[in-house]
């Protein structure tokens with residue numbers, strides 16, 4: 001029997017996204033804050049990546065995987081057809097490496113040495129199914145790198161949930177102060193909005209942004225690196 005997956009509203013929004021919305025999302029990459037966050041991501045994540053086959057899942061606007069090209073065999077999945085089409089057009093030489101697929105109904109035709117899942121897992125409808133499916137497409141000793149907020153519904157259960165599917169946490173650290181600011185009270189959000197305006201005006205150098213992130217990173221989310229057991 002072909003059971004329909006239980007998709008969250010968040011996932012359905014992206015699955016059904018129209019071209020104009022996808023173009024608007026892509027334009028967010030021009031913002032200085034997104035450039036700064038990407039630089040932090042690269043610093044924290046690249047040292048953990050093992051090749052040769054690396055999957056960015058989901059690719060979203062395509063901010064992360066381009067920085068892996070030339071070093072690894074890069075693949076990209078996403079539930080959003082619009083994002084997958086844009087990735088294929090942007091990188092025709094690896095167009096066949098991009099696929100429209102979800103955490104709930106995964107493309108199991110390949111397996112990977114590393115899978116990177118940024119800014120998404122907390123919004124997926126069925127976390128356990130997502131973990132099981134990701135684990136199923138990791139090679140033995142393969143790594144899954146993802147972030148999850150400490151305020152997320154399944155945070156305290158994550159180590160047990162991962163272990164049920166053969167995944168051991170080898171590193172967990174504070175990550176992405178920016179993502180945590182949505183939980184701040186109105187004063188905190190007003191101060192942060194001012195800080196963002198200074199960043200966009202070019203008045204905050206990256207080194208200062210990085211230092212502020214280090215001081216406040218515990219208010220962000222957590223970055224997990226897991227490794228799949230051999231058997």
Ligand SMILES: C[S@@+](CC[C@H](N)C(=O)[O-])C[C@H]1O[C@@H](n2cnc3c(N)ncnc32)[C@H](O)[C@@H]1O
Nearest residue numbers: 011014058059060078079080102103118119120
């Ligand atoms: C905030 S974006 C993050 C994208 C990318 N990882 C990044 O860091 O820029 C969230 C992404 O999750 C994807 N997504 C949402 N639900 C999904 C699901 N159930 N399966 C696969 N991708 C999903 C969306 O299409 C979107 O590209």
